[in-house]
Amino acid sequence: SIANTTSMGGEVQFFQLGGDTYMVVPNYAQSSNYNQNTEIFRHDSGSDQFVSFQSFATVAGSHTTEFFTIGADHFLCVGGYYDGDYNTESAVFRWNGTNFDTTPYQLFPDPWGVMDCEVAQFDGKTFLAFASYYDTNEGQDNYIYQWNPSTTQFDEIQTIQGWRRIDIDYHRIQGSHFLLATDYFNGSYNSAHTRFYKYNDRTGLWDQNYTWNS
Numbered sequence: 001s002i003a004n005t006t007s008m009g010g011e012v013q014f015f016q017l018g019g020d021t022y023m024v025v026p027n028y029a030q031s032s033n034y035n036q037n038t039e040i041f042r043h044d045s046g047s048d049q050f051v052s053f054q055s056f057a058t059v060a061g062s063h064t065t066e067f068f069t070i071g072a073d074h075f076l077c078v079g080g081y082y083d084g085d086y087n088t089e090s091a092v093f094r095w096n097g098t099n100f101d102t103t104p105y106q107l108f109p110d111p112w113g114v115m116d117c118e119v120a121q122f123d124g125k126t127f128l129a130f131a132s133y134y135d136t137n138e139g140q141d142n143y144i145y146q147w148n149p150s151t152t153q154f155d156e157i158q159t160i161q162g163w164r165r166i167d168i169d170y171h172r173i174q175g176s177h178f179l180l181a182t183d184y185f186n187g188s189y190n191s192a193h194t195r196f197y198k199y200n201d202r203t204g205l206w207d208q209n210y211t212w213n214s
Contacts, residue, residue: 090108125146158205
């Protein structure tokens with residue numbers, strides 16, 4: 001068993017670091033209070049249980065997290081969805097050798113509320129992609145960032161349009177690189193699509209490659 005988290009927990013993520021296994025639980029809201037802590041648990045081999053490791057304020061109304069490593073640095077991205085308004089911020093936090101710094105390493109404004117975040121790493125590159133949900137049936141921009149080794153920050157490189165996007169995943173298929181994005185609603189549930197975006201080596205951008213009804 002594990003300790004209770006605040007109500008309406010989001011997508012659970014696991015990661016391994018320094019020989020330990022961790023579980024991350026973002027928390028969306030408790031009643032109408034969207035400022036909930038992100039909870040991190042560490043597996044205790046003696047009791048074979050997950051025990052509380054770190055609880056800290058990240059971003060408001062979070063559904064999703066993503067752990068990733070660049071060089072010797074380890075990061076946790078936490079997507080901000082809603083805090084009474086969909087115009088929120090997502091954030092990346094850096095591991096300091098003991099736990100995650102509670103001050104964000106980098107902030108990512110998003111006017112549409114992030115439902116999912118995904119990291120794609122290949123050929124020495126690191127991309128961070130967000131799936132944004134809220135729209136007015138006209139679609140909304142979903143942001144893609146690339147790690148800049150010179151500034152050690154993510155730079156916005158591209159927006160791709162989505163309609164109440166709920167998920168984005170990275171896949172490598174026969175040497176090609178794809179982002180698979182799932183839309184939930186486009187004026188009708190029957191007209192929502194799932195879209196493949198293929199990485200273009202020549203332009204350094206992601207091209208829409210294939211679409212089908214979700």
